[in-house]
Amino acid sequence: MFFCYNLFFFFFFFFFFFFFGIYLFEYNLVFFFEWLFFFFNSFSMSLIFFFDWISCFFMSFVFLISGCVLFYSLGYMNGDLNLIRFYYLVFMFILSMVFFILMPDFICLLLGWDGLGLVSYCLVIYYQNSVSLYSGLITLLMNRVGDVFLILCLGLFMNFGSFHYIFYINFFNNDFIILVYLVLFASFTKSAQFPFCVWLPSAMAAPTPVSSLVHSSTLVTSGVYLIIRFNYFILFCDTYFLMVISLITMVLSGFAACLENDLKKIIAFSTLSQLGFMFFTLSLGSLTLCFIHLLIHALFKSLLFLCSGIFIHCFLGSQDIRFMGGLVKQCPYVSSAFFVSLICLCGFPFFSGFYSKDFILEFFFLFNYSIFFFFFFFFFVGVTFIYSLRLIYYLFSSNSFFFPYINFCYSFFMNISLLFLYFSCLFVGSFMFWLFEDDFFFVLSFDFKLIPLLFFFFFFLVYDVLSFLYFYFGLIYFYFFSSMWFLSFYSSGFFLNRFFSFCYFSYSLVDSGWMEYFVSGGLVGFFRWLGFFFDSFTLNILKFYFFFFFFFF
Known part of the structure; x- marks a missing residue:
């Protein structure tokens, strides 16, 4: 009953903020509350x-996805001993997201920004094994690193006497150039742009509901x-x-x-690709198109993660798509x-992703x-077709190599949460x-309208070329591109090992070497000699007394 009340709470706020956002947009209104x-x-x-x-629109979509994910978690994490702790962490994450969205002030913004990072770390290490710990630390x-950039922005704004960056929009000068690049690099770290893009595939060690909420729709879009x-x-x-x-x-x-071959990592890489697509749209200067694509992407990507969680749940935790197959017959609804x-x-x-993507391509x-x-x-927009067709082939068309061990159990909570996001x-x-x-009203010729469709058919040819290259340069091609140009190694092992x-x-040379020699050997020996020297004064005090008495008195 408690969880039903929570679900009602989230969906109530979804409808409230959504229609309130429509009201603010139609009448071009802004509400501003300040407590000094x-x-x-x-x-x-x-x-x-x-x-x-x-x-308001962003808040409404955050509440919709959060409500669906929490309802989904009742079925997915049924029997987990730490379910209450998981819910508390998710509530703290949503609270941090609310602080981040609603506050145009650097100190309050940093409060939400830090909360997102720390709570996401706690959610990534939820399973408490070595892989989760490594992913959480990354x-x-x-x-x-992003927090450092924002703290530098905080110090820069301290010169102006206020941390409300929204008040300085009409007073832009060359002093703000440094601020712009600091904000850009801070957003790169949170939205996993190059060269900070290693942590997002690693964070897939978290539970699937966490990946659906945190790593597809809320945390990674906070930089955008x-x-x-x-x-x-x-x-x-x-x-x-930025482009x-x-x-x-x-x-x-x-x-x-x-x-x-990991199902969750494929979806994480597609999130990375869509984030790059959003940043490219931002570099074109179309903020509204980028924001609409951000909202629509949050919906279908969270649904993608929740469906993959059911597949992983049915295959007893296996995430390798090569073992899956024939899922259309086994679970047609999911x-x-x-x-x-x-x-x-x-x-x-005429699906949701079409409306934003097609407008951006025409733009x-x-x-x-x-x-x-x-x-x-x-x-690279068209590469999306390649890995999507690859997923469809492995999950729906190929034979299942895991069949005797599969338990395709349906949970009421998981199905209902999928239904909301599906529609x-x-x-x-x-x-x-x-x-x-x-x-938005673009006037394009018929030839330009056909270009996205031509690129779609072009990628079938490209896929054959890639398979030809893979046949001759298999190992180099595989390891170079699957490791993101060895970026995962350079971001972690390369620098950390050195x-x-x-x-x-330094410890061997300084602490155990010269410092040990000077302190244990040299300095201790010097104090020992000094002690012997003063001991000679103490033991021969009568001789010194007579010497000073005859010569100085």
């Missing part, structure tokens, strides 16, 4: 709640949301740098997803939800960028663009 709790000369610290249509350290909030600062600068970083991230994640979320990911016409035609950016952007993936995209239809080797060398 410290004031000294010209320096003030206050707690601010900032309600506009962006924050996640924590990468997020700490931060740039949307700082858009007036970011767009004053050259966004070419290059997003393309590199799409290259890394696209090829890695085509070669990975397979249909998984298939719908996959074609939303590909941008199939890119309006810019005069080089053929290099044009080809690579469309190429959201079907209808929310069209509803969002009916809502924003006055903002750091610990240097620490051991």
Whole structure:
């Protein structure tokens, strides 16, 4: 009964914030609440709640996905001894997300930002084994780097006497250039952009409901949301740098997803690819399109994770797609939800992902960028088709090699939570663009409209080329692209091994070497000699007394 009340709470706030956001958008209103709790000369610290249509829409989708994930967890984690602790951690994560979304103040923003990083670390190490610990430490350290950038922004804003960055929009000058790059790098760490993209595939060691909530729709999109909030600062600068970083991230994640065999890691790489797609949209300057794609992506990606959790649950914890197969016959309801979320990911016409993706691709035609950016952007958007078709083949078309051990049990809680997200993936995209239809109207020729479709067929040829290359350069191709250009090694083992080797060398040379020699041998010997010298004074005190008496008195 307690969990039913919680579910009602989350869905009530979803509808409340969603319709409140529509009201704010239609009437172009903003609500601003401030509580001043410290004031000294010209320096003030206050707690601010900032309600506009962006924050309300994002809050509504966070509450929808959180309610579905918590309801799903009742079936997925049934019998877990630490279920109550898991729920408390998820509630703390949602509270941190609320602080992060609603507060346009650096101190309060840092409160939510730090809360997201620390609670996500606790959720990643939930299973308490060595793999979870390694993944949690990688996640924590990468997020700490982003915290350093935000603390530097905090120190920069201390010169202006206030931490409310929203008040400085109309006073942009060259002093804010450093701020822009600090915010960009902070968002790169949280949204797993190159070169900070290693922690997201590693964080798949967390339970699947955590991956659905934290690593697909809320935590990883917080970096994109931060740039949307700082858009007036970011767009004053050259966004070419942001475009290059997003393309590199799409290259890394696209090829890695085509070669990975772990189901959750494939979905994590597709999240990386979509995050690079969002950052590329931000570099074009279209904030509203990026925000709509962020919301729609959160829905179908959380559904994708929840369906994969049921598959993993049925296969007794195995996540290797090579052992799965024939799932259409075994669990048709979950397979249909998984298939719908996959074609939303590909941008199939008239599903939710199509409305945002197609508009972004057409929006890119309006810019005069080089053929290099044009080809690579469309190429790595199209790589999504390759790993989606690969997933469909392995899960639905191939034979099952695990069949005698499978238990396809259906849980009421898991099915109901899938139902909400299933219908959201079907209808929310069209509803969002009916809502924003006055903002976007592109006029393109028929040839440009056909280009995305031509790229779709082009990738079937590309897949044959890739298979040909894999036949001749198998090991190099596999290890180079599946390890994200060896970035996982360079981000962890390469530097850590050298750091610990240097620490051991310093310990051997300094602590156990010269310091031991000087302290134990030299310094102790010197004090021993000094003690003997003063002992000679003490033992011969009568001689000295007579000497000084005759010569000085």
